[in-house]
Amino acid sequence: xxxxxxxxxxxxxxxxxxxxxxxxxxxxxxxxxxxxxxxxxxxxxxxxxxxxxxxxxxxxxxxxxxxxxxxxxxxxxxxxxxxxxxxxxxxxxxxxxxxxxxxxxxxxxxxxxxxxxxxxxxxxxxxxxxxxxxxxxxxxxxxxxxxxxxxxxxxxxxxxxxxxxxxxxxxxxxxxxxxxxxxxxxxxxxxxxxxxxxxxxxxxxxxxxxxxxxxxxxxxxxxxxxxxxxxxxxxxxxxxxxxxxxxxxxxxxxxxxxxxxx
Numbered sequence: 484x485x486x487x488x489x490x491x492x493x494x495x496x497x498x499x500x501x502x503x504x505x506x507x508x509x510x511x512x513x514x515x516x517x518x519x520x521x522x523x524x525x526x527x528x529x530x531x532x533x534x535x536x537x538x539x540x541x542x543x544x545x546x547x548x549x550x551x552x553x554x555x556x557x558x559x560x561x562x563x564x565x566x567x568x569x570x571x572x573x574x575x576x577x578x579x580x581x582x583x584x585x586x587x588x589x590x591x592x593x594x595x596x597x598x599x600x601x602x603x604x605x606x607x608x609x610x611x612x613x614x615x616x617x618x619x620x621x622x623x624x625x626x627x628x629x630x631x632x633x634x635x636x637x638x639x640x641x642x643x644x645x646x647x648x649x650x651x652x653x654x655x656x657x658x659x660x661x662x663x664x665x666x667x668x669x670x671x672x673x674x675x676x677x678x679x680x681x682x683x684x685x686x687x688x689x690x691x692x693x694x695x696x697x698x699x700x701x702x703x704x705x706x707x708x709x710x711x712x713x714x715x716x717x718x719x720x721x722x723x724x725x726x727x728x729x730x731x732x733x734x735x736x737x738x739x740x741x742x743x744x745x
């Protein structure tokens with residue numbers, strides 16, 4: 484963890500996606516404003532959060548078993564065990580992990596909970612994905628960009644509206660990775676929901692001041708332009724698995740995928 488990191492005040496009057504996600508996962512690190520949004524979302528939102536988290540667990544473990552020992556996880560969220568570093572360091576203890584989020588409460592929990600193995604490193608930067616160069620500049624002090632890195636953008640980019648150029652942000656991050664790297668990605672979609680329900684979800688987040696841009700399959704595929712999608716390709720969250728038994732086949736409103744770089 485970076486020494487001397489400032490501790491900004493947490494604004495408990497405004498909801499934050501990381502804390503709403505924590506509520507949906509059954510966590511306790513959220514406030515009334517976050518709970519109010521979570522309670523207004525469809526009942527299926529809690530299952531979606533759980534299925535998306537389970538995808539991250541499977542994908543991170545597969546990446547670690549594939550030999551990658553460096554990770555840049557952007558949009559970390561509230562640490563909910565097992566965390567990414569616990570999964571990958573359980574397989575490769577010397578793995579290095581840089582966590583990034585823009586919510587001050589995540590920083591506080593990261594300092595207390597994201598503890599590395601003695602052989603590895605966990606580091607944290609409070610930063611916004613819309614400033615990718617700032618994140619990369621910090622990560623280069625911890626990760627070796629001459630060797631493969633796994634970039635993780637899990638349940639993040641649907642909070643980045645079109646006007647903030649989510650594809651350009653993603654391209655900047657991916658283009659910084661050396662050949663042999665892997666890109667882990669998940670994104671919310673409205674492809675399987677009635678329009679009325681989609682409108683309700685958008686309004687619920689919007690009234691809390693949170694932008695939400697659910698994207699179609701074709702729009703999500705654009706995040707992988709120029710990359711080699713690993714089988715089974717772009718699928719819903721419970722349908723992505725590699726070297727583990729098939730997960731429960733449940734309804735999911737997340738598209739997920741892992742792709743090779745270079």
